[in-house]
Amino acid sequence: MRKVAIIGGQRIPFVKSFREYNRISNQEMLTACLSSLVRQFGLEGRRIGDVALGALLNRSTEWNFARECVLGTTLDPHTPAYNVLRACGTSLDAAIQIGLRIAAGQIDTGIAGGSDTNSDLPIMFSQQFAWKIVALRAAKSFRERLKILASFRPKDLSPLYPSIVEPRTGLSMGQHTELMVKEWGITREQQDALAYDSHIHAAKAYEAGFFHDLVFAFKGVEKDTIVRPDTTPAKLAALKPAFDHSGKGTLTAGNSTIYTDGAAAILMASEEYAQRQNWPVLAYLIDAESAAVDYVHGEGLLMAPTYAVARMLKRRHLTLQDFDIYEIHEAFCGQVLCTLKAWEDADYCKKLGYDTPLGSIDRSKLNIKGGSVAIGHPFAATGARILAQTAKTLQERGGGRALVSICTAGGMGVTAILEH
Known part of the structure; x- marks a missing residue:
């Protein structure tokens, strides 16, 4: 098996939906990301082994979405492409699939990515x-x-609008997460504290120039617009509950991701091919796992990554503490905190196949360049954003190991391990 290298990533700034990117399609956004990768790595006229792209909020007429994005670039038109879809884990799953093909020797290079917009929704009739x-x-x-x-x-x-609810329960992700935080005893203050850290970390990363080669200007927007460097615990505490209005709700617009438009893509290659091209390697994709929970019968909707991570750790003979960076997707701060608390719980970890708790993590290593609450969450783009951001962080620090975890709709989760 060949080593799978992450070479680099490109994304447009993530923006709040219904604003800067109104009437801009997924195809236009993601094609721009591919074109930026082409320019950055001199891929004009070159054939890439395969390209895996996805979008949740896509039209049925865009059935060959990925291929059309490729044909909109200066890549060799002999470059194949295909669509991927696993809710919020879409572009992470796309990268895993490309990585497996590289590891098996089927291809030398590949691109994975995703895009989503709420500002150009595929509205349908009955x-x-x-x-x-x-x-x-x-x-x-x-x-x-x-x-x-x-x-x-x-x-x-009467128009039918896409709805982010679970068909089998009729509840939104936020409503499901409210059930989770009540089950695990996660407080509003804990969620707001994590949200505050997310914004401050992202703001500091921007100040330090961390994103200068990861994010490019698009449609007049030069940087993510959701990051709030001026937020405070008091401002977050003043927000009203967004999903449970009974007086007991703890999820707000401040500690949850908001509707976001954006796209992201990453370039991957075998270690040998990267060396021949003189491409610096940011990090290597070492392992990955997907999982699902029975949320219909009581398990927390967004708890599947707890299972996926446990399986990866056992397979790699690692502990939860054997990581220098933890990138846990902040769909909701409450969901992240439930996951961390579950790993500390002995009874829960027995379900994961462990006799003792997986334990705690060093919170100073969590989402250190900002998470989804601050940066934004265009559903299918988040995986590629996190992979590029994490890989660059490892490269900058001169080495280490990172755990990536993304929860998804349908009670699923996708996780991965990166090393440099």
Whole structure:
């Protein structure tokens, strides 16, 4: 098996939805990221082994989305591409798939990425409307078409908006996380403290120039717009609960990710190919794991990474403390804190196959360049953003090992280990 290198990443600034990127499509955003990678690494006219891209909020007409993004760049048009989809873990899963193909010797290079926008939503009409339109198109006679036209009703034109709720429970991710933080006894103050750290870390990283070669200007936007360097614990404490209005809710707009538009992509290669191209390696993708929980019957919706990490640790003969960096996706600060507390719980860890708790982590090593609450969370782009950010952090510090963990809708989780 060959070593899988992460060479570099490019992303557009992440922005609050319905603002700077209004009417800009996923394809346009992600094509821009690919083009920036091409320029950065001199890939013009070159064939890449494979490209795996994804977007959650995509139109059904964009069934060849990844390939169209590639054809919008100056890459050799002989470069293949395919769509990937695993909710918020999409671009991390895309990188894992590309990494496996590189490790197996099938390809030398690959690109993984993702994009999402709430500002260009694929609005649909009702299924009844769609059926009637299909029938109208298939009608053989004028009389048949008139009959179908007469069957249309105003309610058929009611638009259907994409909704971030779990079909089997009818609850949103935020509502599910409210259940989790109540189960694990996570306080509002703890969640706000993590949110504060996320913003301060991201702001300091920007001040230090950390993002200068990871984020490029797009549509007049030069940096992430969600980071709040001036936030304070008092400002976060003043926000009202966003999901549970009973007076007992603890999740707010301040300690949860907000709707975000953005895209990100990373370039990967075998170690040997990187050496031949004189590409500096940021980090190596060492291992990965995916998992799911039975949230329909009581398990926490966003707790699947606890299982995935436990399996990876056992397979690699590592402990939870054997990491220099922890990048845990902050879908909600409460979800991160539930995960950390579960690893400290003896009874819970028995479900993970351990006789003793996995234990605590050094919180000073957690999301040290800012997490999703501060930077933003365009669903399918988050994995690629985290991988590039983590790989560069390892490279800057001169070595180490990083744990990456992303929870997803549907009660799933995707995790990975990086080393430099």
